[in-house]
Amino acid sequence: MVDVRLEPMTEDEYKPWRAEAEAHYARSSEASGQSAAGARRAAADTYARLLPDEYATAGNHFWYAYDGDRRVGFLWIKVERDAAMVHNVAVEAEVRRRGYGRAIMLAAERWCRDSGLSRIGLHVFAHNTGARALYEQLGFAETGRTMAKVLSAG
Template identity: 85%
Template sequence: MTEVRLEPMTEDEYKPWRAEAEAHYARSAVASGQSEQDAARAAADTYARLLPGEFDTPGNHFWYAYDGDRRVGFLWIKVDHSTAFVHNVAVEAGLRRRGYGRAIMLAAERWCHDNGLTRMSLHVFAHNTGARALYEQLGFAETGRNMAKAL
């Protein structure tokens, strides 16, 4: 099984990551049925709300994941009391379907355990069937469901 190590992002690394993460969120919202304009606005509003202090927003942790010297992905979680909420996790585009997503999530679980956290939660877009299957395999259970209808 693949293992990765999590290395905290620096503030300089955070800046380009933040721009790409927001753009990725907007693309996922478009894939879920929002217009490009609405998705871009929603992504900007969401990131502004979640990270009002940007890199220094309390409770937020940002890592790059490495396999040896190769960067394979990233992870962003927010800790609130005893729960870690996975806001964003991804594997580099050319390295997907090789076990790195699972490895990053397992590294996150170890970090949570080591830091006394007792619960992990996350949101996944419904169209992302690969991620949904992975999270279910890792023991995540659905706790709610958003639904929409295009008019």
């Protein structure tokens, strides 16, 4: 089984990560049915709301995940009271499908337990069937469902 080490991001590392994370969120929103322009606006608004003080926003933790010296992904968690919310987790494209997503999530769980947290949650886009399957295998259960319908003019 693969294992990873989480290393906190520095503020300098955060800046390029933030730009790419927002762009990825926009692409995921577009894949879920939003227009490209609407998805970009929604992503910018979401990140501005979630990170009003950017890297220094209270309760937020950002890590890069490493296998030895190789960076294999990243993780962003927000902590409120006794619960963590995974806002973003990803595996580098060239090492996907090798167990790193599972390893990052298990490292997240360990960090949460070590931090005295009792719950961990996340949002996953419906079209991301691979991630949904992984989270279910890890014991995550659906606690709600957002649905949408595209309306045609006429």
